Amino acid sequence: MPEIIVCIKHVYDETDLRIDRVNNRIDFEGAKTKISDDDKNAIEEAVRIKEKHGGSVTVLSLGGAEARKSIKEALAMGCDKGRLLVDPVFDGSDAIRTAYVLSLAVKKIGKFDLVITASGSTDIYSGIVGPSLAEFLKIPLITFVTKISELSSNKITAERTLEEGLVETVECDLPAVVSISREINQPRFPTLLQIMSAGKKEILEWNSQSLGAELSLVGKTGSKIQVEALNVPKSARKRIIFEGSPEDTASKLADALLKEGIEVK
Amino acid sequence: MTSVIFSENPRLVPELVTAAIEKLGAVDVRAVVLASSQETGASKIASVKGVSKIYELKHDASNLVSQEQVAVKGLEIVCNEARPSFVLVAATRRGREVAPRLATRLGYACITDALNPRLEEGRIVAERVVWGGNAIAKISTKDAVVMTIPPKAHEPATGEANPELRPLEVNPGAEVRVVGRSQKPTGKVNIKDADVVISAGRGFKKKEDLSLLDELAQLLNGVIGASRPLTSDLGWMPEERQVGLSGVTVKPKLYIAVGISGQIQHLTGMRDSKLVVAINTDKNAPIFQECDYGVVGDLYCVIPALIRALRSKKV
Ligand SMILES: Cc1cc2nc3c(=O)[nH]c(=O)nc-3n(C[C@H](O)[C@H](O)[C@H](O)COP(=O)(O)OP(=O)(O)OC[C@H]3O[C@@H](n4cnc5c(N)ncnc54)[C@H](O)[C@@H]3O)c2cc1C
Numbered sequence: 051m052p053e054i055i056v057c058i059k060h061v062y063d064e065t066d067l068r069i070d071r072v073n074n075r076i077d078f079e080g081a082k083t084k085i086s087d088d089d090k091n092a093i094e095e096a097v098r099i100k101e102k103h104g105g106s107v108t109v110l111s112l113g114g115a116e117a118r119k120s121i122k123e124a125l126a127m128g129c130d131k132g133r134l135l136v137d138p139v140f141d142g143s144d145a146i147r148t149a150y151v152l153s154l155a156v157k158k159i160g161k162f163d164l165v166i167t168a169s170g171s172t173d174i175y176s177g178i179v180g181p182s183l184a185e186f187l188k189i190p191l192i193t194f195v196t197k198i199s200e201l202s203s204n205k206i207t208a209e210r211t212l213e214e215g216l217v218e219t220v221e222c223d224l225p226a227v228v229s230i231s232r233e234i235n236q237p238r239f240p241t242l243l244q245i246m247s248a249g250k251k252e253i254l255e256w257n258s259q260s261l262g263a264e265l266s267l268v269g270k271t272g273s274k275i276q277v278e279a280l281n282v283p284k285s286a287r288k289r290i291i292f293e294g295s296p297e298d299t300a301s302k303l304a305d306a307l308l309k310e311g312i313e314v315k
Numbered sequence: 316m317t318s319v320i321f322s323e324n325p326r327l328v329p330e331l332v333t334a335a336i337e338k339l340g341a342v343d344v345r346a347v348v349l350a351s352s353q354e355t356g357a358s359k360i361a362s363v364k365g366v367s368k369i370y371e372l373k374h375d376a377s378n379l380v381s382q383e384q385v386a387v388k389g390l391e392i393v394c395n396e397a398r399p400s401f402v403l404v405a406a407t408r409r410g411r412e413v414a415p416r417l418a419t420r421l422g423y424a425c426i427t428d429a430l431n432p433r434l435e436e437g438r439i440v441a442e443r444v445v446w447g448g449n450a451i452a453k454i455s456t457k458d459a460v461v462m463t464i465p466p467k468a469h470e471p472a473t474g475e476a477n478p479e480l481r482p483l484e485v486n487p488g489a490e491v492r493v494v495g496r497s498q499k500p501t502g503k504v505n506i507k508d509a510d511v512v513i514s515a516g517r518g519f520k521k522k523e524d525l526s527l528l529d530e531l532a533q534l535l536n537g538v539i540g541a542s543r544p545l546t547s548d549l550g551w552m553p554e555e556r557q558v559g560l561s562g563v564t565v566k567p568k569l570y571i572a573v574g575i576s577g578q579i580q581h582l583t584g585m586r587d588s589k590l591v592v593a594i595n596t597d598k599n600a601p602i603f604q605e606c607d608y609g610v611v612g613d614l615y616c617v618i619p620a621l622i623r624a625l626r627s628k629k630v
């Protein structure tokens with residue numbers, strides 16, 4: 051019966067940030083937080099595997115104490131236990147350092163068949179953590195998975211969707227890391243009962259010491275990239291807006307397009 | 316500065332050459348291409364001015380080997396020899412797997428979807444779109460770095476060259492085995508390369524109504540794209556027509572957003588279009604802040620009227 055680990059990131063809701071275009075500032079203060087969107091598909095896939103094959107699902111999240119909220123939500127969706135990787139020394143870890151810390155937690159869990167991540171996180175969408183985690187663990191990796199076709203005790207077969215409709219069916223031995231695309235499924239909404247009973251499930255906190263993390267390899271010190279600034283994108287559009295009857299506005303728009311040199315066949 | 320560039324699609328190599336030389340001041344550019352044991356076409360396509368060496372990763376194409384595995388293994392060997400200051404990988408899906416794996420293996424930094432890469436005071440700097448397109452992060456590194464570069468962000472380098480060809484047998488192991496490849500019918504519409512893209516949004520009430528845009532697309536020699544609700548949520552249009560953060564990035568000469576509100580995730584995919592037109596019933600829709608010309612009106616009336624107007628006015 052498969053032991054599954056699913057990695058989720060607790061993020062600010064990007065639609066709830068206050069963007070100050072005039073002063074080029076982004077205000078995170080008081081913004082809502084959530085499970086990174088596609089990580090819900092990762093959770094859903096893990097829970098579906100459990101419903102079909104048995105086994106259990108452990109949720110892993112590296113984050114601040116607030117990430118507990120997202121772990122609880124994952125438990126309500128059907129995961130069995132949570133592990134929160136929390137330590138001030140982890141602050142400022144770039145994606146590769148995050149993968150390193152996650153790899154330590156995966157090794158500490160020890161017995162597992164599959165690690166599931168999303169292909170990218172809603173906040174920074176770097177798409178680094180899944181592939182990097184597979185490298186740290188030195189196990190096979192399948193990315194951009196849109197269907198898990200078969201799972202046996204020692205092998206997984208999956209479909210991955212690449213550009214322009216190319217679908218590749220691949221297989222590998224377990225344990226493996228799989229990064230999923232959101233098309234793989236529709237995440238469920240937990241019921242009130244599930245939300246309430248999730249409170250009883252176990253969430254352990256692991257810090258750098260309990261993970262045996264090399265301090266020079268985590269946080270800002272370990273990270274090889276720096277975020278120097280966050281800027282609000284500028285728009286330099288003309289913003290000429292036509293209002294009125296369809297005939298009138300369409301005619302003005304047509305004139306404008308022709309004046310701009312757009313060719314009409 | 317030495318750089319190594321890679322794409323499994325050799326046609327993207329000339330763009331990487333431009334980024335490496337003109338943006339990042341590389342003096343020695345070494346390209347890595349996949350070449351199955353039978354063919355050498357890839358090297359020819361990658362032989363543009365500025366490339367000093369081409370490493371041809373030879374593998375047995377008959378047994379459906381994982382291209383990512385060949386690439387990571389091959390690039391690891393090349394980088395250990397060339398010791399590049401930076402590695403550029405085209406940001407295709409395969410490239411997005413290859414880059415972070417390679418960076419982790421080599422202990423390099425990794426910057427994905429790097430826009431406007433450049434040198435500033437001895438460090439490599441790039442921009443990335445973050446927070447669903449709400450912000451642009453300026454990222455820098457002092458270390459050797461692997462970056463993925465979005466296709467079409469740089470003019471392809473031209474001019475013939477005679478780089479040294481270096482065949483490299485790669486035995487990547489068989490951790491991941493490809494058991495089959497299939498091509499979903501894509502209708503052969505490629506919104507990425509079109510000069511005119513007309514995108515439909517949730518303002519359309521049913522799938523059949525999308526045909527309203529066909530004639531407009533024909534008149535303007537354009538192709539039809541969509542916002543996310545119409546692709547992954549409703550399935551009215553195939554995934555590869557989706558413009559936006561989790562879809563395709565387009566930069567046509569003309570982009571027309573029809574019944575699209577202009578959420579940040581959509582804007583991210585079309586922001587670099589030359590001219591943007593929006594048609595929307597809601598005067599306060601955010602798309603009107605991001606367009607050059609806008610019509611406040613019902614698409615069901617405006618589109619037919621626009622077709623009539625263009626017909627009568629064309630020269
Ligand atoms: C992580 C993430 C990634 C995403 N990626 C993408 C992406 O890649 N691409 C993308 O598009 N979205 C993406 N989205 C979704 C995005 O947030 C919006 O939900 C989506 O773009 C909205 O699509 P829409 O404008 O068609 O629909 P709506 O926001 O519902 O807008 C419909 C518009 O049509 C107008 N309208 C209604 N009737 C008419 C009419 N008769 N005539 C004219 N106008 C009319 C309305 O006024 C409204 O402005 C993503 C979201 C997330 C969270």
Ligand SMILES: Nc1ncnc2c1ncn2[C@@H]1O[C@H](COP(=O)(O)O)[C@@H](O)[C@H]1O
Nearest residue numbers: 057058112167168170171176177178179
């Ligand atoms: N801090 C984190 N804790 C747990 N999982 C993470 C974390 N950051 C990223 N991941 C996982 O890696 C995926 C890709 O993240 P990213 O590389 O940031 O785009 C996410 O969707 C998660 O599944």
